[in-house]
Amino acid sequence: MSENHESSYSELHRPSSSFSSRDEYLNHELQIMQPKRWRVNLPFRDYRFEWEDMIPAFAGTIGKVVMVGAVAAAFAGPLGLSSDFILENVRYELLIAAVFILLLSGFFLPSANLPGTHGPLIPLIPLVVAAGGHPLAFGLLIGIFGFLLGITKGGSLMAKLTSNGVCGGLLLYLGFIGTTGQVAKLFQWAEGFGKAHIAFIVIIGTILLYALLEHWKKRWLAVPLGCVLAGVTAYALGAPFSFNTEPGLPPMSPTYWWGENTGWMLGLPDFNSFLVVFPFAVLAVAMWSPDFLGHQVFQKISYPERTEKVQMNIDDTMVSCSARQIAGSVLGGANFTSSWGTYIVPASIAKRPIPAGAVLTALFCIIAGVWGYPMDLAIWQPVLSVALVVGVYVPLLEAGMEMTRKGKTTQSAAIVVFSSALVNPVFGWSLTMLLDNLGLIGCKERSSELGVAGRVVVPVIGFVILCTVMGAVGMFPGIPAFLEQFRNLG
Template sequence: MSNPQRAALEANPPLDLSDDDHELQGSYAELHEPSASFKNRDAYLKHELQIMQPKRWRANLPFRDYRFEYEDTIPAMAATIGKVVMVGAIAATFAGPLGLGEAFVLENVRYELLIVSFFIVLFSGFLLPTANLAGTHGPLIPLIPIVVAAGGHPMAFGLLIGAFGLLLAISKGGSLLANLTSKGVCGGLLLYLGFIGTTSQVKSLFTWAEGIGMSYIAFVVILLTIVLYAVLENFNKRWLAVPLSCLLGGGVAFALGAPFAFKTAPGLPHMSPMYWWGENTGWMLGLPTVESFIVVLPFAILAVAMWSPDFLGHQVFQKISYPKRTEKVLMDIDDTMVSASFRQVAGSVLGGANFASSWGTYIVPAAIAKRPIPAGALLTALFCVVAGLWGYPMDLAIWEPVMCVALIVGVFIPLLEAGMEMTREGKTTQSAAIVVFASALVNPAFGWSITLLLDNLGLIGSKERSASLSKMSRWIIPLVMFVVLTGVMAVVGMLPGIPALLPNFRH
């Protein structure tokens, strides 16, 4: 740094953002300071979060309202890997019972990568910068075989999810339920999701390794990933975990003899909705009928009801990772529901296999890297387009040594850490334990709803918090939520040991 620059900095030092009483005045462009003005990179990233002023339903432009940083590439990369994996899982789950082959799955994934890129730019990058990207509804995957067995039509299913999601967003129901959820309930939910996700990915990696007769590869890859994560944690570089773990997992597996080959050539998918919803092309189902909508109605209600705990976990992770006075840039639950709903309706009409939710493989790494949503969102859109058109990155993203470690270090371990952080103080452990117990009994949506009711009634958790709630917040809303969710689960046969109440849903 030159002497004139040093003198200027001494005369006008950067804002001390550790002072919570300091009120920032001016636009983002006026308040932005070069990274060299700060004592370290972390201070610069915190400053960027605190000076952003996102605008709803108005243009938010790069460099005027936010900037790109190299940290944005990490969540974008993790998001693209997660997108290929999750859409592929949903498309394959639908395709199997319908007699559709691998070629259908691959082409629909490429199609969805292009569809989602447009909506990422439109909403998260431009009009709703605090709306998380509209990703894939992972918890819904176990339900899809039931939907198919009941005769469910994917377009009808997607359209109802979008319609119900929009109603919930307009009524501010998502943020209301989030505000009624205590730290104990939310922390327990994060712990459960983090643990189940981690163990499932470890199991998947071992299953793959056993399938190629090289079980030791899974052990070596996971052991080295643990060491790498610990080293990055020690040097406060955890935001690099996803790319380095992918490089480590893929490189070690290949070096140890695991087979891998690029086979998805560059190309474009079919872009016509008429192809995808034809009688003899695409899904080979034609357009849905009124009966199609009736069949999927309870599943659509359940899918949207499961949004609230999913969205809440992502928002809370941001709150834990971001510095103080960054409320303006936190993920807005209702705006995310708006974005996911519009994206869901359009995707279903166009012929995509995706069912939308908050994009966890994006928001968790972005929160760790202390980056706001918009810049990384635009990079994610770019990466998705490249992956969809080029084809070869899709092969790498779904290769188990890369995919499994990326999801473990990029999503599930951070969720475990956030859950433990939230349950450190007070009587939160009681509620957290009940969430885990009830989620293991049925699923996270059931665990969240019943524990929300018990916690707000004051039967577990903080009695003082319960006493401070209104009658509506203490028991009416939680009870209605629990009854609706449990009722829908009973109808579709999701309660263990209890047959579906309606014969059409028995399978």
């Protein structure tokens, strides 16, 4: 049967035994899928489950437990909330996330990456609390701004205006910073109980394993095998570990979480609460574009040709993240949403589409949240660090280097890294995109083809708005926050 647009996925599907290699079968699956936006996509009719789907589901669940825990802890400290609050809210968020990724990425919006956690936003949370910000107001504004950006296709526009050099440099920066950060955390953890050599041995073992998997073309196994190797090695060498989180369910009522004497112990926000978090919410959504773009590009590099239909749609992902953010905040969750990197990167390496792994991720999140014990294992430092390094950061480095191999891309990539190190990736991305599109660096021919709007208007307006917001909340090194200076003058 010819593979034409009228044939369905189930008609075009062929068993893996009919292919000469597993890789050919996975490529064929990606090429014949026909996901339907805002219509029901069913397992076995529109997609199938494969063993490779376990990899992103496993990595994504580990990342979710860790990142939501980091967000909850960032709030709990300044607000004086106990560790019990962190544990219960993480469990609550795992259940909320499971429902949304199952309904959206699993069934109704298979072109949207899973709504994960906004990692780069975590350092800003103490500033939000210190300014008197309310987490419900913060979450609602992020969801509203993200929804507006998604329905106006602003995310796609930013992706089109970002060259390979800019995107490649961004991936290199994020990959390098992430890798070195996890190595440092692993040594800090091992030094905490006087056995720093454990961190060294775990890292060496991970490097050798990753190299062998690359040689055998089995790199998609890096997360599970790396986590097993790291955990077994660390425990065998005397690293302390114990299961402490017992099975159970968190409080399920939003009135509990937004009570004045329960949950967050803050009650509901007032109008001033929304004014305080406004600039932070704008910045949070502005951070989405480079994050989403990096994930989409990595998927494009890893997938074969003729797979545009199953690649992550930036605007759909923004709508999905926004819906999940609004609902999660109203329900009382601590999570702030972005594209789920610890899911999409391993899924891209394993050459698997979004929906099947999304269903498994939802199942794993429910198991982890209710059972409790997997949460202890997921946040154990050697397992956590190795999962993030081999599942996200090293692949980002590889993708960044791949994008800067051809054309006039190295100048733009270098400027992104330089300016990101000065402030943050949002500043680096917006500044370099402006310089690149103006034709001051990078490919001059590309700049001349963008038109006035793409070359000047959009990049300039975007850069000015982002700098104003970042300056307002004090993100420029050595420069006091504009908002604080304004309050002092008043």
